[in-house]
Amino acid sequence: MVSLNSENALLRGVEQDFTGSTSVVNITRAGHAVGTFYGYVTDGLFRSMDELNNGTDWGLAVGPTGLYLGDVRYKDLNGDGKIGSEDVTTIGDPNPTFNYGITNNFTYKNFDVSIFLQGVQGSKIFNWTKKYTESLSNPFLNQSADVLNRYTESNPNASIPRFVNQWHSNNTKNSDRYIEDGSYLRIQNIAIGYNLPERWMKSVKASSARIYLSAQNLYTFTKYSGYDPEIGSFNKSVLSQNVDNGHYPNPRTFTIGANIQF
Numbered sequence: 001m002v003s004l005n006s007e008n009a010l011l012r013g014v015e016q017d018f019t020g021s022t023s024v025v026n027i028t029r030a031g032h033a034v035g036t037f038y039g040y041v042t043d044g045l046f047r048s049m050d051e052l053n054n055g056t057d058w059g060l061a062v063g064p065t066g067l068y069l070g071d072v073r074y075k076d077l078n079g080d081g082k083i084g085s086e087d088v089t090t091i092g093d094p095n096p097t098f099n100y101g102i103t104n105n106f107t108y109k110n111f112d113v114s115i116f117l118q119g120v121q122g123s124k125i126f127n128w129t130k131k132y133t134e135s136l137s138n139p140f141l142n143q144s145a146d147v148l149n150r151y152t153e154s155n156p157n158a159s160i161p162r163f164v165n166q167w168h169s170n171n172t173k174n175s176d177r178y179i180e181d182g183s184y185l186r187i188q189n190i191a192i193g194y195n196l197p198e199r200w201m202k203s204v205k206a207s208s209a210r211i212y213l214s215a216q217n218l219y220t221f222t223k224y225s226g227y228d229p230e231i232g233s234f235n236k237s238v239l240s241q242n243v244d245n246g247h248y249p250n251p252r253t254f255t256i257g258a259n260i261q262f
Contacts, residue, residue: 037092039174057082070151070162091176094242097122116189123182128245136163184222184229
C-alpha cells in the first residue's frame with residue numbers, strides 16, 4: 001500500500017503568507033507546501049578573521065563577546081551585504097512524498113508469521129530538541145554529550161559552534177542546521193504463532209489452541225538523530241508538522257498470549 005502526498009497552499013503565484021513569523025519555524029505560504037519550514041541557510045562556522053571581516057554586516061560586533069571564531073555563519077541570500085530577516089527562506093518540507101505499508105503472512109506446518117512494515121519517505125524534521133541541547137548559550141539548560149566536540153581553539157574543525165555564555169543568540173537562530181531527514185521504515189508489528197497439535201487438545205477437551213508472541217514497534221530504520229522520526233503535529237496543529245520539541249518516542253511492547261477454543 002502506497003499513499004502519495006501533495007499539499008500546497010492555494011493562490012499560486014501570489015506572494016501571501018497565511019501563517020508564520022520569525023519566532024516560529026513553520027510557515028504556510030502561497031505556492032508552497034502547508035507548514036513548510038523556514039529559516040536561515042547556514043554556511044558552516046567562522047574559522048578565520050578574514051571571513052568575519054569580509055565586509056558583510058553580520059548584525060553583531062566582531063569580537064569574543066560578539067560574533068567570533070566558532071560562531072555560525074549564515075548566507076546573505078538577497079546579496080544586500082547584511083544578514084537579516086530578508087535572508088530567511090524555506091528550508092524544508094515536513095510533508096512526506098509518500099507513505100507506505102507492507103503486510104505479509106507466512107505459514108509452515110503449524111507455525112504462522114505475520115509482519116507489518118510501515119514507512120514514510122521524503123519528509124523533513126526540525127529538531128528543536130537539538131536546538132536546545134546544543135545551544136551552548138544558556139548555563140541553565142542541560143546539553144547533550146555531542147557538545148564535547150564543539151568548536152574550540154584546539155578543535156577548529158568541529159561542526160558544533162563555540163560556547164557563548166548568553167552573549168548573543170546568533171548560533172541558535174532557526175536555520176537548516178536543525179533540519180534532518182525524517183524518512184523511516186518501521187517494523188510496526190510482527191507476530192509468531194504455533195497451533196498446538198490436535199492430539200494435545202483431547203486431554204483438555206479443546207477444539208483448537210494457538211500460542212503466540214508479538215512485538216509492536218520492534219525496530220525503526222532511519223537516519224534521524226532524535227528518538228523517534230514519527231513526530232506528527234505540534235500542539236495538534238496541522239500547520240506545525242514535524243517539529244521535534246522533546247517528542248516522547250513510541251514504546252516498544254511485547255505480548256505473549258494464547259487463543260483456545262472449546
